Amino acid sequence: MDESRKNKFMDFFVGTPAYNNDKDYAAFASFTAPLNMFFLICLVLHTIYMLVFTYFGITTMQTFDMIGVILYAVFVIMLKYFKGSWLPCILLTCFELFLHQICSVNLFGLQSGFQYLMIPLIFMTALIGNKGKLMKYVRNVIIFIACVTFLYLVILYNNRVALYDLPYGVNVGLLIVNVTLSFIVTAIYTARIFSSVDNKRSELDISVDEKIKAIENMQHQIIISFANIIEARDGSTGKHVKRTSEYVAALVDELKRHGDYDDILTQQYMHDTVFSAPLHDIGKITVPDAILQKPGKLTKEEFEKIKNHTVNGKKIIEQAMSDIEDEEFLKVAKCVALYHHESWDGKGYPYGIEGEQIPLCARIMTIADYFDALSAKRVYKSAMPTSEVFENIKEQRGKKFDPIVTDAFLRIRDTIDEIAKANAD
Numbered sequence: 001m002d003e004s005r006k007n008k009f010m011d012f013f014v015g016t017p018a019y020n021n022d023k024d025y026a027a028f029a030s031f032t033a034p035l036n037m038f039f040l041i042c043l044v045l046h047t048i049y050m051l052v053f054t055y056f057g058i059t060t061m062q063t064f065d066m067i068g069v070i071l072y073a074v075f076v077i078m079l080k081y082f083k084g085s086w087l088p089c090i091l092l093t094c095f096e097l098f099l100h101q102i103c104s105v106n107l108f109g110l111q112s113g114f115q116y117l118m119i120p121l122i123f124m125t126a127l128i129g130n131k132g133k134l135m136k137y138v139r140n141v142i143i144f145i146a147c148v149t150f151l152y153l154v155i156l157y158n159n160r161v162a163l164y165d166l167p168y169g170v171n172v173g174l175l176i177v178n179v180t181l182s183f184i185v186t187a188i189y190t191a192r193i194f195s196s197v198d199n200k201r202s203e204l205d206i207s208v209d210e211k212i213k214a215i216e217n218m219q220h221q222i223i224i225s226f227a228n229i230i231e232a233r234d235g236s237t238g239k240h241v242k243r244t245s246e247y248v249a250a251l252v253d254e255l256k257r258h259g260d261y262d263d264i265l266t267q268q269y270m271h272d273t274v275f276s277a278p279l280h281d282i283g284k285i286t287v288p289d290a291i292l293q294k295p296g297k298l299t300k301e302e303f304e305k306i307k308n309h310t311v312n313g314k315k316i317i318e319q320a321m322s323d324i325e326d327e328e329f330l331k332v333a334k335c336v337a338l339y340h341h342e343s344w345d346g347k348g349y350p351y352g353i354e355g356e357q358i359p360l361c362a363r364i365m366t367i368a369d370y371f372d373a374l375s376a377k378r379v380y381k382s383a384m385p386t387s388e389v390f391e392n393i394k395e396q397r398g399k400k401f402d403p404i405v406t407d408a409f410l411r412i413r414d415t416i417d418e419i420a421k422a423n424a425d
Helices: 003-015 023-055 059-081 084-110 114-127 133-156 167-234 239-258 267-279 281-288 300-307 308-322 328-339 362-374 386-395 403-411 413-422
Strands: none
Touching: 023 059, 023 084, 023 167, 059 084, 059 403, 133 167, 133 386, 167 267, 239 267, 239 362, 239 403, 239 413, 267 328, 267 362, 267 413, 308 328, 308 362, 328 362, 362 403, 386 403, 386 413
């Protein structure tokens, strides 16, 4: 047999069946290759048994094994040429395994009992995930205990009363070969299934992570676009949303790096704070254009309407995003919208709360929004040089701003300046 025919012959039995390239059956491709190999080994094993029983003239056992040979030969061919045949093949395997147990009972006098539960137990361990050393260790321990238990109960703890008068050496030899090869086949097949299932789990995890990130990015872009439309109403450009979001991101990173508020600033909290930043002024959508775009000084009544954008912002987030399942993000977003005009000394609005009564995410947003409000040009004022804005913020330390947050903001002064210049109007 030349090399190409040899490879073709081997591929027929142990290679992945050709239909696995079909998209309709791609999900089962990883299972059919080890199943094919399992059937091939069983085919060889039953052929050997059939020859032994033919030699000793045991007709009943010969018939059982002939059925097994035919079934497994059919399974191998079906897997190769018929789509979806893995399911009937597995069902028919259950039937053949039943015949195999009858064969064992008749040949060796083995009593069907608890020991046979060890075989499905080994297969069931494929359901245990492979993440972490502990899970792998648990899976391996279960398999080891199941194998030892099976061998002990079958070979050493079974009152065998053989129904066929075979030479003792042949009988014991066949028993050991039967048990050993069965477990080798089971071990190899299970290992292949483990590998396939674990790979599939990894693929699904990666796919889910990618989709989650894509959805998250899409939501973030929608939020930014919505925020830009709102900001444009008071004469601001979309750069305000971008700048304040980048100020917040730089500030939370610095707080985390310095170890400030380490008990609050988890990765999730930092993420939610940055993603909530574009929504801080969403309540301005309820303020009339005449007030937002007024070039002169606001009246007391007009300023009261402006101040209401914090409370209205929280309500809008509650109503518009009620279907979002991420409760922690919604909580942070509402806090940012509602409290970002509160002051450390209690002189802010809408409630005049002070100190750490103000959520940290809002205290971070306050200083970022304040810096941009002074350093950027608006319809009612010109831009203030950033050097003056930093001095102003330093003076407001412990008054308008959280001292710790202020110190962190001043430490990253160069970074803030770079963000402001890169996103200038």
